[in-house]
Amino acid sequence: MKFLKSKAMLLLVCISSTSVCAATASERWEQVAETRSGTKFYMSAFAGRINAYSSIVREWSLWDYSSAIEPAPYGSDKFLHDYDCEKRLLKVIRHLSYKRGMGAGEVIDDHTYATPEWKDIPRGGAADHLLTRICAQYQRAMTDGR
Numbered sequence: 001m002k003f004l005k006s007k008a009m010l011l012l013v014c015i016s017s018t019s020v021c022a023a024t025a026s027e028r029w030e031q032v033a034e035t036r037s038g039t040k041f042y043m044s045a046f047a048g049r050i051n052a053y054s055s056i057v058r059e060w061s062l063w064d065y066s067s068a069i070e071p072a073p074y075g076s077d078k079f080l081h082d083y084d085c086e087k088r089l090l091k092v093i094r095h096l097s098y099k100r101g102m103g104a105g106e107v108i109d110d111h112t113y114a115t116p117e118w119k120d121i122p123r124g125g126a127a128d129h130l131l132t133r134i135c136a137q138y139q140r141a142m143t144d145g146r
Contacts, residue, residue: 066101085135091116
C-alpha cells in the first residue's frame, strides 16, 4: 500500500512538472484517435488539474508514428499540454521527440516553451479528440471526489 501511495504521489508531481518526469508520468497510455495514415494518438492514464478553481487540465499525450504509412524522421512525440476545458483551448508546455515509437529510444529533441500561447482547437482533429477525452476524465475524477 505504501508503494502505491508513493507511486501515485510521484505521478501527481510529474504531471504538474515540466521537467524530468516525461517517461514516468506516461507509463500507461490510452489510445484516443488514429489518422488514416496510421498515426496513433494516446493520452496518459491520469488527468491532473492545474488548481481547484479552474477548468485547466495538464496532461501528457503521445503521438506514435511507428505504424504510419509515411515514414517520419522520428518514431514518436510526447507533448505536455495545458487544456482549457471551458474555452476549448490548448497550449504546449513541453515537446519531446523520440527515435522509436511509443516514446522509446533516444530523445532526439526536447523543448520546453518559455511563454506558451493558448491556441484554438479545431473540431474533429486529434487535439479535439484528446481535449474531449481528457476533460471528460477530469470531470469524472471531480465528480468521484478524487
